[in-house]
Amino acid sequence: MNLKHKSEEDERIEGYVKIDRYDGTKIERIASHYQAILADLGEDPGREGLLQTPVRVAKALQYLTHGYDMKPEEILRGAMFKEDYSQMVVVKDIEVFSMCEHHMLPFFGKAHIAYIPNGHIVGLSKIPRVVDAFARRLQVQERLTNEIRDCIQDTLNPVGVAVVIECKHLCMSMRGVQKQNSVTTTSAFTGEFVNETTRSEFLRLITASLS
Incomplete structure (x- = not known):
C-alpha cells in the first residue's frame, strides 16, 4: 500500500x-x-x-492517544509559582475525551478538580492539560481519576487534591446493555479532602451555578 x-x-x-x-x-x-x-x-x-x-x-x-508522548508532571512543573494562598482552587467542567481500553470506543464528559495549595500554585491552564495528558491514552475511567489525582498530589505537594469525573461510555450506549443515558461518576481524594466538611464544600462548588 x-x-x-x-x-x-x-x-x-x-x-x-x-x-x-x-x-x-x-x-x-x-x-x-x-x-x-x-x-x-x-x-x-x-x-x-x-x-x-x-x-x-x-x-x-x-x-x-497522543497522551503517551506527554509528561504531565513536567506540564505542572513548568508553571509552578510560589504563592501564599491556602484556600481551595477549583477548576470545573473540564472537557474529557478518552478511549476505553476494553473496546477502544470513546468515553467523554467532564472533570472537576480542586487542590489546596501548600506554598505553590500552578497556572490554571495546566490542570486541563494534565487531564488531556492522561485522557488521551487507552484508559478506564477509574484509573484516569486516580492518575490525575496522584500527579497533582505528587508534583505540587498540596494540602489535598479532589477529582471527580462524569462520563458517558459508548461501550455502554452502542453495544452491550445499550443504555444511552447512563453516566459514570468516579472520584478520588487526598489530604484535607478526605475530611467530610472540605469534601462537601468542593462538591457544592462544582454543582453550584454562579449565574
Missing part, C-alpha cells in the same frame, strides 16, 4: 491553521492493518469512499 503522508501537515482553511504531527512509519503500519480489517468486515477497501480510510483511522488513533 502506497501511503502519502507528512510528519507535519500544515493546512490553511479560511484563515485557520491546522498543524498535525504524525509518525509516518507508525501511520503506514497501522493503516495496513486497517486495510485488512475492512476486508474482514466484508467491505471493499479499494472502493472510492474507503481508499483513504485506513490512513485517516491511523492518524485519528495516533491523535487520540
Whole structure:
C-alpha cells in the first residue's frame, strides 16, 4: 500500500491553521492493518469512499492517544509559582475525551478538580492539560481519576487534591446493555479532602451555578 503522508501537515482553511504531527512509519503500519480489517468486515477497501480510510483511522488513533508522548508532571512543573494562598482552587467542567481500553470506543464528559495549595500554585491552564495528558491514552475511567489525582498530589505537594469525573461510555450506549443515558461518576481524594466538611464544600462548588 502506497501511503502519502507528512510528519507535519500544515493546512490553511479560511484563515485557520491546522498543524498535525504524525509518525509516518507508525501511520503506514497501522493503516495496513486497517486495510485488512475492512476486508474482514466484508467491505471493499479499494472502493472510492474507503481508499483513504485506513490512513485517516491511523492518524485519528495516533491523535487520540497522543497522551503517551506527554509528561504531565513536567506540564505542572513548568508553571509552578510560589504563592501564599491556602484556600481551595477549583477548576470545573473540564472537557474529557478518552478511549476505553476494553473496546477502544470513546468515553467523554467532564472533570472537576480542586487542590489546596501548600506554598505553590500552578497556572490554571495546566490542570486541563494534565487531564488531556492522561485522557488521551487507552484508559478506564477509574484509573484516569486516580492518575490525575496522584500527579497533582505528587508534583505540587498540596494540602489535598479532589477529582471527580462524569462520563458517558459508548461501550455502554452502542453495544452491550445499550443504555444511552447512563453516566459514570468516579472520584478520588487526598489530604484535607478526605475530611467530610472540605469534601462537601468542593462538591457544592462544582454543582453550584454562579449565574
